[in-house]
Amino acid sequence: MASFDPDAPVLVGVGELTRGPKTEPSELTEPAEMMASVLRLAAEDAGPGERLLRRAGVLAAAPTIAWGDGDPARRVGDLLGLDGVPSMRSSMQGGNGPQLLVNRLAERIQAGELDVALICGAEAVRSITTARKSGIELGWPAPEPERAADEVLEISRAGGSESEAAVAMIAPLMAYPLIENAIREASGRTVAEQQMRIASLWSRFSKVAAGNPYAWTPQRYSASELAEPSAENRRVSFPYTKLLNANIQVDQAAGLILCSAAVATGLGIDRDRWVFVHAGAQATDVWNLSERPSLDRSLAIEACGQALYEHTDAGPDDLRRIDLYSCFPAAVELAADALGLPIDDPSRPLTETGGLTFFGGPGNNYATHGIAAVCRALREGEPGELGLATALGWYATKHALGIYGTAPPAKPFATHSPEVDQTIRLVAEPAEADARAETCTVIYQRDGSPSYGILFALLDDGRRALAQSTDPSTMEAMTTDGFLGSTVRLDAERGFRPSP
The missing domain is CATH 3.40.47.10 (Thiolase/Chalcone synthase)
Incomplete structure (x- = not known):
């Protein structure tokens, strides 16, 4: 040496x-x-x-x-x-x-x-x-x-903030899917493409765990096993299944x-x-x-x-x-x-x-x-x-x-301890307005049914609006290609709906 x-x-x-x-x-x-x-x-x-x-x-x-x-x-x-x-x-x-x-x-x-x-x-x-x-x-x-x-x-x-709590974004399992879908939108990938990308990443992780004597779940999973919902791998928060969450x-x-x-x-x-x-x-x-x-x-x-x-x-x-x-x-x-x-x-x-x-x-x-x-x-x-x-x-x-x-x-x-730009994007108070869907997630119940959706949307002046929906058709739309980037109508109660 x-x-x-x-x-x-x-x-x-x-x-x-x-x-x-x-x-x-x-x-x-x-x-x-x-x-x-x-x-x-x-x-x-x-x-x-x-x-x-x-x-x-x-x-x-x-x-x-x-x-x-x-x-x-x-x-x-x-x-x-x-x-x-x-x-x-x-x-x-x-x-x-x-x-x-x-x-x-x-x-x-x-x-x-x-x-x-x-x-x-x-x-x-x-x-x-x-x-x-x-x-x-x-x-x-x-x-x-x-x-x-x-x-x-x-x-x-x-x-988190009071505004985040007001739309029930109160834990990592709500926050990281919002980041995930923002990454997808910025990349231009489809929902299916992004799902396979992260499932393949996690499959490689599981291969490492399978050889680790200290791993809690030393089992290798295929990308399809991780990406697709099942009885053992329920939906948790779009786009994540249970096996895409920390344990x-x-x-x-x-x-x-x-x-x-x-x-x-x-x-x-x-x-x-x-x-x-x-x-x-x-x-x-x-x-x-x-x-x-x-x-x-x-x-x-x-x-x-x-x-x-x-x-x-x-x-x-x-x-x-x-x-x-x-x-x-x-x-x-x-x-x-x-x-x-x-x-x-x-x-x-x-x-x-x-x-x-x-x-x-x-x-x-x-x-x-x-x-x-x-x-x-x-x-x-x-x-x-x-x-x-x-x-x-x-x-x-x-x-x-x-x-x-x-x-x-x-x-x-x-x-x-490098300096990091701390410039913030302002968060708007609830009000009726049109906005562009920036990112979103849907939170699921244990039986796999959707519970509520969380939306981050951008107003014309650059402020970010936070909203929530429990409407089944809206939550379904949130999980599809084309929703992010589309126009939504916000209301004064922190709700929203897709624009016609």
């Missing part, structure tokens, strides 16, 4: 745990114990084990949905016997958190302010569901939501150990364990989806990518091991487009885990698994290869990215 900066941040240990659906109720331990377990695994993966854990200067965690404690790392530290180690956490809501934690802690290691950092997270929504259905008490300690970690990297903030009904945990190259050397950690963190970046798009000037691109990911490429003197073709955040196909399409990555290259399927549908979508912590998978892939790959992990929160709103490699970086690590 070439010479290296002793302060260079290095990932030396990764650990993962997937507690499958057949796990006995007596084995459904609390999320903090899951986090402690994967950190022990990560320490064993690095080699020194307990000696490495005892060197920790910070214990950081991504918060858990199933156990909403405000300082989860504190409980993990207690279980590991790491009394007095400062705790850190990311936002209570945000899949960008794990990569953001890596970026900030790597920055401190590079500056000589920190020797060893432990990063972890877990999700146990499946345990909660199992307990409720079985009528059992899990016996977990009560979470303390108001408890504060020693350091919190982000404040918590609602994901949060999982029990999974992952942990990372980050230290300086000097510490890794001093502890005798084998060089084949080392993965250098070359550069990081984080940025936020216009917060509310309805206020973004364009729905088919992410200015924040574009800015982060440019910063990473400039820092590392690398480009898209240099990235060989890639895990793009994949809660929905639209998230992958946005990132791939912004970073200059093709989505149909079989040699680079854009996931190392299998994605949030097939690997699993463990709440705020998926990206820890993504980073761990990139790290393993780099260790097993050709010397000097570069890898990329991306993470995002809310509606492709807040982003964190990192470039990794087994060779020492040419420049000292830095994490970048």
